[in-house]
Amino acid sequence: MNWTIQISNLSKFIKGKAIVTRMSLNIPKGSLFGLLGPNGAGKSTTIKLLTGRIKPSSGSILINGLDPWKDRVKLFETMGYLPQNPSLPGDMSVYSFIHYMARLKGMGRKEAQFEAREKLSLVGLDKFEESIIGKLSGGERQRLGFANCLLGDPEILILDEPTSSLDPEGRVYVMDLIGSLAENKSQTVVVSSHILPEIQRMTNHIAIMSEGKVLVSGSMRELTAGVFDSIYEIETDHPTDLMNDLIELGYTCKLDQHTVMVNTGERFSNFWDTLPKLCVEKGYQLRSYKPFRDPLENVFLKFVSYQNKFNGGDI
C-alpha cells in the first residue's frame, strides 16, 4: 500500500510524563483518517508531532518521506493544518488575514487574492471579508481557520478537533466539507476527535487511541466487520405484549417508553429467526429494529475498556 504518513515507535515525554508511547501507525494515501480516543488519549500531542510543533522524544515520523520537525518548511508546502480552537489575530480583518496567509503559502499577490476569496466562499465567510476577526463568533473563527488550512489545496490536511467549538449547524457544515474532500482521492485527511459519530461520519479509516497508544487501526469496514451488538431496540404496535413474549422465550428485555430493548446475549442468531415468526403469529406490526450501539461504538468500547481493565489490573 502507498503510505502518506508512517509513524514508527513514536514516543513523546512532557515533563517526564509519557504522553505518546511507542506509537506505530501507517496512514494510507488518499484516506480520510480519524484519530479517535477519549480526552487525554494523546491525540492532540500526536497531531502536534505530525505538524512539527513539537519534537519527538524517540521514534520517527515520515510524511511523504519528510520529517516534520526537520523539514517543516518543505512539508508545509503541501500540507495544511487546523489547530484545535485556532488562535487568530483578533485585530485583523478576515480578508487581510487570509490574504496574508496565502502570501506566506508562497502565492503571488494576485493569486493570493483569488485564493483568499475562493476559500472564504468555500467556508461561507465571503460576506464577512471586511469583518474584524475579534468580532466573529466561535463558529465563524473555526471556519476561517478551516479556510486557512485549505489554502493552496494541500495534499495532506491535519485537522485537530475541527468541530470542537462549533454549534450543531456548524458541525454539520464542517463534517460535510470534510466528507467532500473524500471525493478528491489524492488528498489525505487526518482528523482527530473524541466524538465517535463525527469520526464515523467524516472518515473511512480510523485508529483508536488510549493513554498514548494506538489500540487498533484500519479501515472502517475492516474494524467493524463481524462486530455485532447483542442489544437491540425494537419498535412495535404492541410493545408490552412483545416484551412479555420474549421474556417467556428466555430473553432479557426492558421497556423504554414504546421501545423494547432486548439483550440477545449468546442467542444472537436465533433471535432473528424468532422475532419475525413471533410477530407474524401474534399479529404484531414490526415498525423498526436497530442495534442499540453502532458497530464502531462497540469496537471503541471493546478496546478502550480492555485497555482500562488491563491497566487497572482486572485481567
Add this chain to the structure above:
Amino acid sequence: MEVTSKMERLQTLKSIQFPKYGRSVGIVAWNLFRQLIRERRLLLSAVYFIVVPIFLISNSVLTAVQTGSGIALFYAHRNIENYIRTFYLSFFLGQILIVVLSADQLAGEIEQDTYALLRSKPVRDSEIVIGKFFGLLGVVSLLDLPGYLYIYFYSLITYQADTPAYIGTIDEIIGGFLLLLLLQSIIIAITLLFSSLFSKNLYSILASLIFIYIISIITGLIQGSNTKIVDNYLSIDWLAQAILPSVLYHLEPLESHPDPVLVILSILAVIAGALGLTTVIMRNREIF
C-alpha cells in the same frame, strides 16, 4: 546552431529553481508594519516621539550663538552637546516604547498561540524573525522621522543667518538618521532575542529593559569618560554623543570617541548576532 545553443541555455536558466528564501521576510515585515500603525499604542508612541523632542529642543537650544569669537564657538559646541543629551534623554521613555512594541512580537505570539499559524506555512523561523525585525524598524523609523525633520529645519532657522557652517547637509542629516536607526535596531534585536526566550509578554519586556540597562552601564564604564551612570539614561547614548555632533554639525565631539566605521560594524555585528541567536532559539522551540 548557435541560436539553438542559446535557446537551450535560456531554457536551462528558466528551469533553475532559485531559492525562495527571503521572500517571506518582506511579507511578514509589511504585515507587521501595517498591523502596528493601526494600533493605538503606536499613536501614543507617535505623540511621544514627536512632541517630547520638540518640547525639549525648543527649551534647550535657545542660547544665542554668536559669530566671530572662540567663546561663541565653545558655547555653540556645548549647546549642541546639551541638545543631543536632551534629545537622547527624551529617548529614555522612547526606548521603553520600542521595547514594548517589540517584546510581544514573539513572546506575545507564543502566548496567544498565533505563532503556530506562521509555523503552519512554508516559512523559515529566520524569515519570521528577520521580517519582524524589519517591520519594527519600519515603524520606529516612521516615528523618528518627524523629530528628525524638525531638528533639521530648526537648525536651518537658528543658524542660517549667523553660522551657516553648523547647518548639516541633507546627506549628513540622512547619515545621522540612519545612525540613530542603527542604535534603535540594537534595542529591537535585543528585545526580539528576549521575546524568543519567554512565553509571557511581560517577562520579555522586563528582561529586555534590565539587559539594556546593564549593557548601558557596561558600555559607559568601558568608555571611561562617560563613567557617570546617570549619563546613560537606560540607553547606549554615549555612541550618539560621540558620533552625532560630527555627523550633524561638522564638530569634533568634546569627548574621545571610537572610529565611526568600527562602531557601525560593531553595531551591525551585534544586530546580526542577536537575530541569529533568536532564530536558533525559535527553530528549536517547541510550540505546545
